[in-house]
Amino acid sequence: MTTAFPLLLAAGIAIPLAQGCKPANTKSAVTGDAASKVFVPPGQYDEFYNFVSGGFNGQMSVYGLPSGRMLRNIPVFSVNPENGWGFSEETKPMLMTTHGFIPWDDSHHVEPSMTNGVPDGRWMFINGNNTPRVALIDLATFRTKTIIEVPNSAGNHSSPFITPNSEYVVAGTRFSIPMGTDAERDVPIETYKENFKSTISFIKPDSADATMSIAFQIKTPPVDFDLAHAGKGPSEGWFFFSTYNTERAHDLLEVNASQNDKDFIMAVNWKKAEQYAKEGKGKRVPGKHYMNTYSDETHSATSKVFEDVLQLDPAELTDLIYFMPCPKSPHGCDVDPTGEFIVGSGKLAASLPVFSFSKMQQAIANKDYEADFAGIPVLKYESVLQGEVKKPGLGPLHTEFDNNGFAYSSMFVSSEIVKWNVKTLEVVDRVPTYYSIGHLSVPGGDSKQPWGKYVVAYNKITKDRYLPTGPELTQSAQLYSIDGPKMELLLDFPTFGEPHYAQSIPASLIKDKSVKFFKIEENKHPYATKGEKEAKVVREGNKVHVYMTCIRSHFAPDNIEGVKVGDEVYFHVTNLEQDWDVPHGFAVKGAPNAELLIMPGETQTLKWVPQSVGVKPFYCTDFCSALHQEMQGYVRVSPAGSNIPLTANTKSADAGL
């Protein structure tokens, strides 16, 4: 790597010179063309939406490709004071779990809703790793619509991969844990082998209302689930999960979970599981979990709590799961567009194994087992293997596919993308990444019909690629063209948070469905104020409800008196605008939470318990017009025992009648 720097720097200096005169060689000509390939002229749209996990920021961000321009950061699992996510009364329930209100998570993998194995542009899913959850993002509003908690899981890493017609989104636990009653869960850690189990949950998104429920959960021997992908085409009905720590270690996993030459890809017959569940062959076991969903009619979230979950036990139900040996601590578990080949990216292995689904079926039929693992059949490696990509690079992590029969594998340790032929298993090209690539993504690259054109590398380390910003540096994405026989680096762009997995979808599948505003007539929020005539203040004991409207550029009411120290004041602010891109903000001095950002036609509520006497200002925080700076008002706060009546200036503009 050290020798690469001077070469790279030299190339960087050569480009501007080369552009001015005749290209000196192929390399500079190709590089010179990169700018035009990523240039999206001002006012024009990108070709793809790129949805990227935010990693430890718990969110999902949206970029345009090929420009790399960041379009949105969608708050998902972490509070976002910028628009009141997790601070407004309406959004607080979205972050409720059995552990209470959780303001943060670690989000890793992005998966699209699919129809016939192809992304359909309706939803995007993302996992919450730390407090196990799965979120559904509505691509009409680019907002988090539903979050479901995953019970009997610890570290929801192997998630949220989806079946070809969005029947199920999976959630596999990274940590094995003891489950059941309090007594069953309070056990010595060293009893791992006897008492610890893992689970895979199958979550059903409801196509009508975009809520989610846990259809069933499969209990498995204690392994750590890493990644997964659904079968498709011939393998539709199956799901494949990479596992590590088949050593069943519970301490110093860095060493103790790297002993076996092979771990497993676990193949799950989910159609069979679905059938068992329907036949009542599962057991309802303790598994308390929350399901929170946001309504665009009431502009509010509600939580439902479920006490148990339907669990299937492969020790009792046959033909449900099989293990395929896979070298070594596999991360990526990726199915090619034909659905015949499953690629395990063993991050500690020297080769990339490619498994054949038809061989796997044959091996199952022949009971071609080499062993069993805690009672589960382990198929013979040689019987299920199509072949190995030999010496692809160091630290293979993840593989995606194009529409021309090629696969692209990320190599974390050797910092490169390796392109190989899925049929011949020959490496045909390799390019460096800067630095330490984790996941990569081709538009539609895990679907039946990849759109191809680009591969994006998501890098963990940027070191010297950008201006230094102290000890904490940005993570990054790198865009490569895959149109030609050689991959070509086109663009670096910094990312918000740490990018793990990502998805790209043609803009045409999404952009025309984008909601521009919420119709005020359809606003069913219980505290909506539909017109200034309805603006008012109401006291109910120590609760004060302010029914407030906003429009360019004033609030109604904007003078309120009779609020007392210790009152619970609820500002229910309705934005009366009915046009695109005209949100109003609302902030009150000293409120110990955040602002509201209210979209046109929407109602949002800020709760405020004033702690001191005085006249407190509030104002619009989102520059809305030339008179935005005038969009402000006052609340008079009197002592707790005060007799000042609650009043507000709600006289409306039709007073001149």
Next chain:
Amino acid sequence: MAVLALAVACGGGETPAETPATGATTETTTQAEEPAAAVPGMITAADITLGDIDQAMVAKGKEIYEVKCLACHSLGTNRVVGPGWKGILEQRKPEWIMNMILHTDAMLETDPEAQAMLEECLVRMPNQNLSNEEARNVLEFMRTL
């Protein structure tokens, strides 16, 4: 100002009704000759028939007014954010009002009268996304003022 000058320069040609820059804009109530018809989809005089006042339409128009318009327009002659509506039809043609409601941005970009109002009010009138029928109901309500 640059937008205004440009719009005047391209605004049809035959009546370059020089809009005063600032100050004396309020009393220029004489209507320019159909300046908006150049923009496709705009309402023209031929699209509107004003018969006897239809009270059902008035009621619907008033309802829309109270939710979507009242915050800025009084029913008197006083300006709140935008102009008061009393007597508005003596100053504006029905099609101009309909276009201002339905094609707000196009009017603010092309119509000298709309631009003069913007200079005075300094807040771009929001497009409240009314349907043609809803805008017509609002117009009917205005006729009663």
